[in-house]
Each structure stands twice: as C-alpha cells, then as structure tokens.
Amino acid sequence: MAPGDSKIDVLIVGAGPAGLMAATWMARCGIRARIIDKRGTKIFNGQADGLQCRTLEIFDSFGFADRVWKESNHMLEICLWNPDADGNIRRSDRIPDTIPKISRFQQVVLHQGRIERFFLDSLKEHSDITVERGVLPEALIFDESLAEDVDTYPIDVTLQHLSEEELNPDQSQATNGTAKSDGLFRSNISADDTDDLLNRASQNAKTGTRETIKAKYMIGCDGAHSWTRRQLGYKLEGEQTDYVWGVLDIIPITDFPDIRMRCAIHSASSGSVMVIPRENKLVRLYIQMTTTERGGGKLDRSNITPQMILECAQKTIAPYKITYDYCDWWTAYQIGQRVGSEFSKNERIFLAGDAVHTHSPKAGQGMNVSMQDAYNLGWKIASVLNGTANRSILKTYQSERRRIAQDLIAFDHKFSRLFSGRPAKDVMDEAGISMEEFKDAFEKGNMFASGVAVNYGASVIVAKDGDAAEQGDGTDVSVKNPNGARVIGNAKLARNIKTGMRMPSFQVLNQADARPWQFQEMLKSDGRWRIVVFAGDVANASQMKRIKNLGSSLAAKDSFLYRFTPPGTSIDSIIEILTIHSSPRSETELFDFPDIFHPYSEKEGWDYWKVYVDDMSYHEGHGHAYENYGVDPGKGCLVVLRPDQYVGWIGEIEDVAEIARYFEGFMVQRT
Ligand code: FAD
Incomplete structure (x- = not known):
C-alpha cells in the first residue's frame, strides 16, 4: 500500500x-x-x-x-x-x-x-x-x-x-x-x-x-x-x-x-x-x-x-x-x-x-x-x-x-x-x-x-493440563467439554510429541512418488492449521476401518472442517489434513485412503502431497518416524498443529467431537 x-x-x-x-x-x-x-x-x-x-x-x-x-x-x-x-x-x-x-x-x-x-x-x-x-x-x-x-x-x-x-x-x-x-x-x-x-x-x-x-x-x-x-x-x-x-x-x-x-x-x-x-x-x-x-x-x-x-x-x-x-x-x-x-x-x-x-x-x-x-x-x-x-x-x-x-x-x-x-x-x-x-x-x-525447548502453557489454543489457562486478566479461557471437563486430548498417544512444543521432524516418504521428506518441510508458514493423522498400520483391516470412519466424519457437510472453511474455497484452505501411515508403501495405494485425505479439485485433480509413509527410502535410509514420534502403529492418533507448527491438541482417531470443540474455542464459523 x-x-x-x-x-x-x-x-x-x-x-x-x-x-x-x-x-x-x-x-x-x-x-x-x-x-x-x-x-x-x-x-x-x-x-x-x-x-x-x-x-x-x-x-x-x-x-x-x-x-x-x-x-x-x-x-x-x-x-x-x-x-x-x-x-x-x-x-x-x-x-x-x-x-x-x-x-x-x-x-x-x-x-x-x-x-x-x-x-x-x-x-x-x-x-x-x-x-x-x-x-x-x-x-x-x-x-x-x-x-x-x-x-x-x-x-x-x-x-x-x-x-x-x-x-x-x-x-x-x-x-x-x-x-x-x-x-x-x-x-x-x-x-x-x-x-x-x-x-x-x-x-x-x-x-x-x-x-x-x-x-x-x-x-x-x-x-x-x-x-x-x-x-x-x-x-x-x-x-x-x-x-x-x-x-x-x-x-x-x-x-x-x-x-x-x-x-x-x-x-x-x-x-x-x-x-x-x-x-x-x-x-x-x-x-x-x-x-x-x-x-x-x-x-x-x-x-x-x-x-x-x-x-x-x-x-x-x-x-x-x-x-x-x-x-x-x-x-x-x-x-x-x-x-x-x-x-x-x-x-x-x-x-x-x-x-x-x-x-x-x-x-x-x-x-x-x-x-x-x-x-x-x-x-x-x-x-x-x-x-x-x-x-x-x-x-x-x-x-x-x-x-x-x-x-x-x-x-x-x-x-x-x-x-x-x-x-x-x-x-x-x-x-x-x-x-x-x-x-x-x-x-x-x-x-x-537451541530454541526447540520452548513449551507454551495451556490456553485456548494449547489443549493440555496446567495453570497457564489463566490469562493475564484472570479469565480461564480453556475450552470445555459438555461435561465441564477441559479439552486436553490424550497426550500419551504420541510419547515424543509434546502439546505446547513445536512438532519435531523425521523423515517420511510421499506415498504417491516415494520421495523422502523431512516431515517439517510439509508444515509451511502459510497461516493454515493442520491435523496430522497418524493412521498406523492400515494394512490391518480393522485399523483401516477406523481411518475410513474418520474420513466419513471429516467429509460430512456439517463437520468442523466445512463449518470453518469459507464457502467457495478449497477444503484445505483453513485446516489441512496430512497423513502418515506405517504399512509398507508398496502394499498401499493413495486411493485406499478416504478422498478427504487427498482432496480432488476440478482444475488440478487429486492432491498427491498429503499422504506419507514411514518406510525405507531408496537412497536416504529409513526415518523410523513412528518410533521417533513415539506413536504405536497399532493405534495411531491425531495431532493438531497451529500455523506456527506448535502442537495444539493430541487425541484418539475417534476423538473428532473433541477436536471440533477445540476449534470451536477460537475459530469463526463460516457456514
Ligand atoms: P532492532 O534490531 O533493534 O530493530 C529495531 C528497528 O527499529 C531498527 O531498524 C530501528 O532503526 C527501528 N526504529 C527504532 N526506533 C524507531 C522509531 N521510533 N521509528 C521507526 N523505526 C524505529 N544479538 C545477538 O544475538 N548477538 C549479537 O552479537 C548482538 N550484537 C548487537 C550489537 C548491537 C550494537 C545491538 C544494538 C544489538 C545487538 N544484538 C545482538 C541484539 C540483536 O541485534 C537484537 O536483539 C535484535 O536485533 C532485536 O531485533 P529487533 O527487531 O527487536 O530490534
């Protein structure tokens, strides 16, 4: 200007x-x-x-x-x-x-x-x-x-x-x-x-x-x-x-x-x-x-x-x-x-x-x-x-x-x-x-x-236990579940990902083209929130069923994803979903995952940069991401990341209602 x-x-x-x-x-x-x-x-x-x-x-x-x-x-x-x-x-x-x-x-x-x-x-x-x-x-x-x-x-x-x-x-x-x-x-x-x-x-x-x-x-x-x-x-x-x-x-x-x-x-x-x-x-x-x-x-x-x-x-x-x-x-x-x-x-x-x-x-x-x-x-x-x-x-x-x-x-x-x-x-x-x-x-x-030890206290955007939910003016701004309990997720599901700290980085491979990436490279500072789906071992039918159920909840027209995304903009413009699974890459297809995990656009087709796998690369070894993040491949979990890569919430794959409440605590409904 x-x-x-x-x-x-x-x-x-x-x-x-x-x-x-x-x-x-x-x-x-x-x-x-x-x-x-x-x-x-x-x-x-x-x-x-x-x-x-x-x-x-x-x-x-x-x-x-x-x-x-x-x-x-x-x-x-x-x-x-x-x-x-x-x-x-x-x-x-x-x-x-x-x-x-x-x-x-x-x-x-x-x-x-x-x-x-x-x-x-x-x-x-x-x-x-x-x-x-x-x-x-x-x-x-x-x-x-x-x-x-x-x-x-x-x-x-x-x-x-x-x-x-x-x-x-x-x-x-x-x-x-x-x-x-x-x-x-x-x-x-x-x-x-x-x-x-x-x-x-x-x-x-x-x-x-x-x-x-x-x-x-x-x-x-x-x-x-x-x-x-x-x-x-x-x-x-x-x-x-x-x-x-x-x-x-x-x-x-x-x-x-x-x-x-x-x-x-x-x-x-x-x-x-x-x-x-x-x-x-x-x-x-x-x-x-x-x-x-x-x-x-x-x-x-x-x-x-x-x-x-x-x-x-x-x-x-x-x-x-x-x-x-x-x-x-x-x-x-x-x-x-x-x-x-x-x-x-x-x-x-x-x-x-x-x-x-x-x-x-x-x-x-x-x-x-x-x-x-x-x-x-x-x-x-x-x-x-x-x-x-x-x-x-x-x-x-x-x-x-x-x-x-x-x-x-x-x-x-x-x-x-x-x-x-x-x-x-x-x-x-x-x-x-x-x-x-x-x-x-x-x-x-x-x-x-090093700067990586920064650990932000509990607040409207950091769902965890702790006193810091009290803001400067004495108001408790933390988000509550209908039973009055604070929204704090279940941090134990990812031992080495800490709510309030920045998301650490390990190597994963793109499911669509086998290229190795440091996962942090996917977390661009563009103002978007992200939900990382640790989908676990999706070769196991019961685990894949949980992921498909998650996909259906997210894709429902009244889901929080749609409520917080302005009409006419792409479904990942406010909250992007990134997936890391732990099954062998060569035995899994991108299209095994629900569409909402790799959205389709009229102009550009499917999005090939949303689904990743913890597997051996051709030239850069194995990132052992599940082990390093401390996530059980048999269970998986969901992790919400703020636009600055700090972890806002961690919870179960089924905890969609609680994630919705987390976002309702500060996001403006657009539809
Ligand atoms: P600054 O870098 O001070 O930037 C402030 C800007 O505001 C300046 O460009 C100034 O021109 C502008 N400004 C000020 N008043 C006004 C006004 N009224 N209107 C419009 N513009 C205004 N840190 C280290 O880590 N290592 C070092 O070796 C080191 N050496 C330093 C040496 C010196 C001489 C100084 C002053 C600082 C040093 N620092 C060092 C500290 C480091 O530079 C600062 O912590 C860092 O620059 C802070 O960034 P900042 O943007 O907050 O402030």
Missing part, C-alpha cells in the same frame, strides 16, 4: 529482525500492512549473528533457510579454555555446539544484515510490502473503546517522512581507525536519537511529508529504546548492570589453535573472551571491558576503541597472540537484563523483540527470540483479520512470549555471571566461579539456546 493511503490493517514500526518477521507473516497471509523504519538503510554488517536451530526451522517454513545454511558458518564444537594449576590457559573440554538430534538443523552464524536481506527478498517475492525508510511515528492516539470491535481502526498514527539530511546517522564520535563500519551509534550505550530526529525534522523546512494513518493493529518492533513502548507508558523491569562488553569482528592473525571453534576462554586474572567463528574468514570476539565500568558515573564512550578491545583480548589469551589487519565491525554494549511488564495494549497495539526484552548478546539469543516473538504474533493477528479466528487468541501472545522472555533473562543472568566471573583457584575460593558449574550451565543452556 502506498504512503498517502489513510487506512491500513497493520502498521509495523521498526524493520529490524522482529519487524521483518511480522511483515513476512502479513505477506504470506495476504494482510494489508505497512512497515516503517527511521533509518535510511538496512544493516550491512556486524550486530547480531547467531541463529538457533529453531530459527532455521522457521526460516525453512518460509522457504529461505537454504540461503542461510549455504552462506553461514556452521557451529559444531564448543571448546572451553580455563587456567591450569600454573595459571596458564588450556583447553579443558570439547562439547557439541548443538545437542545432536534435537533438530534437522544445527546452530549457525551469519550477520544480521544478510538475515534482513533474506527477509526483504522474501517480502518482495510474496507481496508488495516494502520497508518505508526514513519514516517514523510522531504521535499516537488509541481509542480503547473500539478495541473489541473487530472491524474498526482504533489507532491513529502521525508519520514523519525524513529528508536525506536527517537520514544519515551521526557517527562523528566514532573513534575507529580501521573498521569499515562501527556499531556504536546503534548501541545501547549511545543515547536514542528518535526524539532528536523528530526535532530536527520539525525545524527543517525541507523535511518530507507528514501523514496521518488509521490502523486496526500496530506492532512496535522499534528496538530497546522503543518509541511505541514509551507512548503506551510501559516500562522494562529489571537490572541495568555496569558491565560493558566490547565486540570486534576481525579476520584474526593468531596462533591460538581453536580460533575456528566457538570458545569460552576464562583467564586466571585477565578477564574472559568468547570466540565466535564467522562467515568469510571473520571471527567475532566478545570481551568484557573491565577497564570501562561506569561505577555510578556516566560512561565515556570515546574511551572505547577497537584497539582497546583487542588489547583486552590479547591479555586474556596470552601466551597466544592475536591481532588483525582487517576489522569489519565493532561495538560496545552495556549489559541490561530487563523484561516489559506488558506486551500489548488491549490486544491492538503490540510490542515485540528488544522493545520488550533486553539482555546480553553473548548467548546469541537476541535476534532469535525477537524474531520468534513476531513469529508467534504474526499469524494470530492475520487469522483475526482474515476472519478465521476470534480475538481471544491474541491474548496468548503475552501469556506465551512473556514467559519465554523471563526464562531468557534468567538464563542470561546465570550465563553472564558465570562467563564474566574470575575462575575459582580451588574449591575453597568462594569468590571465584567453578569451571565445572560453568560447563554444566553451558551444556544445559544449549537446550534452551
């Missing part, structure tokens, strides 16, 4: 990783959205770099993980270096970087600028949404009384379009001799320039246009200094520490043997360094700048130079040597660990990413968790706007993501303390950090840091 149009469904403020993820959902779900950013350009180098395996799974569901996988540096091993009895650093441990088998991807590193590029290309391919740069909001008026009326535009925002003059950030204080680019002007130790930009624009006669737009929804993805958060009067709660960390992206010249491994190096008394090997021969060094602690006074940022960061690193890794000829980027950070008290205003204006949580960069979580906030939120807003779901699902954004942000802060707090502390000399040295404890935290932290 072009600037000048006065109404929009979703306004996204900020085109960092969180904002671009939100825009990507809008593009895939056909929502009218605008995304604005105060900066004149995207990021080109430096800043965040680590990508969790869960983030790669998400990128794959949007179709661009392959680009990241190809360009990134793959992280396979972590080496821990500690002082020995004589105080010299030595390698004490090697551990796998990503816990084997938790995902089909492993952690990789690639700088934020490339990630933003992939999002921008994807937006271009799938929509006409483009980032409007040099545009920032100046005023926000929100009419709370209209919040629950779905068709209204309760948000009024005045946007300021900056001129070229205001667009170029002031880097005059950068003290960088060699770096092509420094990140201090974006760092949290520099004052936020939003108000300054707006002031300058108001005094500049040449400033571009000002426009007022009306929006149904607004998402503030405007970073740690969030203007949107300030307008809502919300605060980040937690600590702002005195610790300052320096970050240096260099091509290292060194004799340190593990420079191409991720390393945590604790020296006896000269601080700690984290080494992150990067793409294009680069290596990132994170160094705690013990010499620049604020101690209550204001930090003088002109104290921090790349040379000074390097000198700190040199002391830590002595007697090994490190220097560089080429520095790609550098910055300095002040560590704060804070979470927003509120993630939304009346489920109309939302905050995501750094706007609602800040923490240290060392665990490589910032960009990931920020994108995953928007990944959790985007489809929910799109479903309400498209008339698929009612507004109750929007409350689950805060109930699901605030807990993740709190877990992240707790993890970061522990990890930072262990990383920043001086190693203990022996067991009697209570002021020092136990290196065993550090290793233990690192290993346990790896599960959390």
